[in-house]
Amino acid sequence: GAVVSQHPSWVICKSGTSVKIECRSLDFQATTMFWYRQFPKQSLMLMATSNEGSKATYEQGVEKDKFLINHASLTLSTLTVTSAHPEDSSFYICSASKRGLAYNTDTQYFGPGTRLTVL
């Protein structure tokens, strides 16, 4: 199997506070983890790519100081939304890459997502 969990599944916070979201690969070690944001009725927008033990690579337009990513182990990555504002309200989804048998045959499996609402 390839199970990815995410915690919490939803969170409501006040404007100006920080929120941490955890992403775990439960039954495999992830070569890479990814963080996406999805607005209602829109596609998945990649925010950053995360590798264990190294700094995350952020996509253009994503503020690295606002969306802090820590990749502590091969099974855990965290996303912290700092000083959250209402415009940060969204569905945040992580994914984890499971290594395939052959070179460059990794498959991405998604977590269940975290619904963030900033009041």
Add this chain to the structure above:
Amino acid sequence: GENVEQHPSTLSVQEGDSAVIKCTYSDSASNYFPWYKQELGKRPQLIIDIRSNVGEKKDQRIAVTLNKTAKHFSLHITETQPEDSAVYFCAARLFNQGGKLIFGQGTELSVKP
């Protein structure tokens, strides 16, 4: 960078009919093309994928075709059922880009009983 275009944005079919969703990509270095199904409020689920060394792949009622020359790939669902109703996303992955996927805009499929 890579750009993936997906059409149509919405698709309504009668139960039992076939559904086809098409995607085009811009970078010829892309070598892996997965399709994900996402039900409302849930995670995207991988339903089928194809690699650039293959032209077609089938799994029961679902098939994917790839035309590398034209840089497009399609999802085919036969004998559609109401439980196939969901949003479907295509994606493309560049070779040696750390596994990064670029997603299409999504197709909302509605299967009417």
